[in-house]
Amino acid sequence: GQQVMQIPQYQHVQEGEDFTTYCNSSTTLSNIQWYKQRPGGHPVFLIQLVKSGEVKKQKRLTFQFGEAKKNSALHITATQTTDVGTYFCAGRTSYDKVIFGPGTSLSVIP
């Protein structure tokens, strides 16, 4: 079946270091969304990417959608303790189904 995978599952970084999580789909996606879930909280929408090769930035966060629309990456520059949480990608398939990745849990050591 259709799957969305994320790597790594966990990442521990020193505050100030960069962080990247990768999202890979087994099928071509219509769009991809990223969500952040703080510890004990609920997922909150961050951004949506639609076009092949699209790159969007939100302050220290950079989001990329692959040329083949099967993979995506979220990069955080100079992490801060407020970045702690789990980052989920969610891909929308051609059948209009949304599939969430398993998430990457980020810990930031002050």
Added chain:
Amino acid sequence: DGGITQSPKYLFRKEGQNVTLSCEQNLNHDAMYWYRQDPGQGLRLIYYSQIVNDFQKGDIAEGYSVSREKKESFPLTVTSAQKNPTAFYLCASKLDSGNTIYFGEGSWLTVV
């Protein structure tokens, strides 16, 4: 304020009892969803509804039931047939024409 309200936030139940989790939204969203999240894991879709009086099974529907009698409400019943019901349950919604999924704050269910 507009949003999705889930209740209760914390619930303890004895094994063998059915329990119903409430989800109400005032966003006028068409589609509503229920996800299950286990510690350190991703979101798994239980049921979803795109219109009143209609709903479809997600990936892990066994042991759960839902209803959608009103656009604003999508309650989830965790039945005694669900073998491992202890988890964090998230309700979500979105506009039919939209892409962004909005989540409620979640309900923690512990079965002892």
